């Protein structure tokens with residue numbers, strides 16, 4: 001059974017450009033995600049043992065997880081249609097996520113993911 | 123996924139995908155192309171002459187912070203021969219501008235540029251906080267916009283500069299084009315894409331980031347670890363502009379060239395406008411000497427409305443009539459200091475050429 005899986009990945013997540021305001025005004029967070037997650041990105045933790053369809057934790061899952069567990073207010077300013085709202089830049093280990101497969105990138109132990117809003121202030 | 127090499131140097135690992143071209147490039151090549159494109163924008167539009175005194179309108183936000191850094195870099199790299207200053211306007215918004223001004227003060231140290239801060243309070247006798255407490259949150263941005271524009275020109279006159287550069291980027295300009303279309307303001311449509319504008323006696327204003335995408339400005343700031351401030355004004359901008367921006371970001375996500383395409387559409391209107399040339403004659407404000415198309419400039423009208431407790435005076439025609447019906451302007455009314463701009467014009471006439 002897939003649900004018996006206990007392994008996890010620990011990553012660092014950082015918010016800037018004003019996004020930190022939605023996350024308790026804290027820029028840097030360390031998170032531990034289940035290594036295998038439901039394909040529908042449901043973020044109940046621990047992953048219920050009844051879930052059969054799983055995938056490795058990826059950035060799309062991370063976005064859902066952040067929305068459901070860390071976000072303090074105004075979810076629409078962060079997430080839209082299962083991904084980040086247009087105008088939010090994502091960097092994975094300092095590389096533009098557009099070069100890393102965007103939401104499909106599978107997170108690895110020790111990865112650093114940065115979310116930067118471009119929508120604030122000029 | 124194996125790391126891809128940079129499309130330009132073919133050595134280092136690609137770290138950014140350029141929204142304009144889709145090119146995948148490394149960090150150093152990105153710095154180089156970003157700076158070079160701004161340099162090309164400056165030289166092609168012949169924005170400066172050697173010896174010019176140029177103020178950078180600095181808000182502490184990402185755009186003006188990156189602009190200050192890039193202007194300093196290019197001025198040194200290509201020997202523009204410019205004297206650069208930072209000019210900040212303090213609107214008097216607690217919890218917003220006071221914090222962002224701290225960032226500007228740090229920039230002053232980091233970039234070693236002289237800084238001038240001019241406040242609404244000293245110029246108009248009103249802070250945005252006090253304006254909002256009188257007029258509420260409806261027209262606050264109208265006051266703020268009119269007051270800021272004039273404050274920048276006045277600050278520039280105090281610094282004796284020839285030129286103000288602002289951090290407006292390609293996304294901002296495309297957004298303004300959209301707003302003008304949605305408002306049906308065809309006259310502004312072309313003008314808003316101009317890289318450089320100049321009134322009769324006012325200081326030149328230009329936008330060296332006219333073609334720079336917001337994404338690249340933010341990436342540049344991130345990779346260079348520049349110190350900027352990013353909080354929304356507490357008297358949040360109008361919802362209409364917010365929708366325009368969200369719409370633009372959706373378009374950009376679907377097709378990154380949308381931003382430049384919209385700017386080009388705006389520019390196409392500009393050409394038409396030259397033919398018709400129906401500009402209102404410019405005169406100067408009777409009360410404060412600032413350029414104006416009426417006997418009183420917009421700022422003086424707004425200020426008089428505030429002082430006499432009729433905040434609508436400068437906003438609606440009805441408000442203006444009401445103000446006039448209330449009788450003549452009282453003698454002891456607070457007035458904006460007289461505006462005087464003395465161009466230095468001592469600068470030599472060597473144009474900056476692309477090297």
Ligand code: SF4
Nearest residue numbers: 263266355357358359
């Ligand atoms: S949002 Fe409005 S009040 Fe706030 S700084 Fe901008 S123009 Fe001024």
Ligand SMILES: [Zn+2]
Nearest residue numbers: 128131148151
């Ligand atoms: Zn390279």
Ligand SMILES: [Zn+2]
Nearest residue numbers: 407410419422
């Ligand atoms: Zn006036």
